[in-house]
Amino acid sequence: MILRIQEVLSKGVPTPLNTTLDVTDLMKGRRDVLEAGPLAVRLTATPEARVVRVEGEMSLDASFACSRCLEPAHEHVEFPFSERFKLATSESAVPPEEDVIVAEEDKVDLIPYLEESLLLHLPFVPLCSDTCKGLCPQCGVNRNEIACSCSNDRIDPRMAALKDLFKD
Numbered sequence: 001m002i003l004r005i006q007e008v009l010s011k012g013v014p015t016p017l018n019t020t021l022d023v024t025d026l027m028k029g030r031r032d033v034l035e036a037g038p039l040a041v042r043l044t045a046t047p048e049a050r051v052v053r054v055e056g057e058m059s060l061d062a063s064f065a066c067s068r069c070l071e072p073a074h075e076h077v078e079f080p081f082s083e084r085f086k087l088a089t090s091e092s093a094v095p096p097e098e099d100v101i102v103a104e105e106d107k108v109d110l111i112p113y114l115e116e117s118l119l120l121h122l123p124f125v126p127l128c129s130d131t132c133k134g135l136c137p138q139c140g141v142n143r144n145e146i147a148c149s150c151s152n153d154r155i156d157p158r159m160a161a162l163k164d165l166f167k168d
């Protein structure tokens with residue numbers, strides 16, 4: 001997906017940039033992503049003085065390993081995207097403290113920016129359900145499926161040490 005900065009600036013009107021990206025390769029390194037559908041990209045490139053603002057929404061459907069029980073957790077991930085680009089050669093009035101990506105060439109490949117944004121917006125703690133009981137820390141069964149008889153009382157290690165003191 002290519003943004004042509006000069007073209008958008010000379011047209012002077014917002015240009016839609018819509019595509020569907022296959023992110024299978026991007027997700028290969030992520031063990032928590034079991035399956036990821038294509039990334040739907042709906043952006044608009046808007047000229048603003050000598051800068052082009054690219055903004056819109058991205059979304060994808062994916063399955064993650066539930067962070068409690070490791071079973072697939074299906075999630076619809078949707079997030080906004082907004083970046084501004086300007087040509088390195090342009091004498092821009094943009095103050096240096098503002099966030100603008102400076103492009104060496106007129107043609108900017110947006111895919112790396114879209115991918116980076118996607119990775120930042122993947123769920124940090126995916127859950128198959130809000131009430132997922134997770135795996136038993138003692139016997140390892142999936143407690144959503146089997147009620148084991150392990151005691152799951154958490155003993156404060158300091159209390160355990162006290163118990164030992166008074167044991168005799």
Ligand SMILES: [Zn+2]
Pocket residue numbers: 066067068069070071127128129132133134
């Ligand atoms: Zn779960």
Ligand SMILES: [Zn+2]
Pocket residue numbers: 136137138139140141148149150
């Ligand atoms: Zn158990």
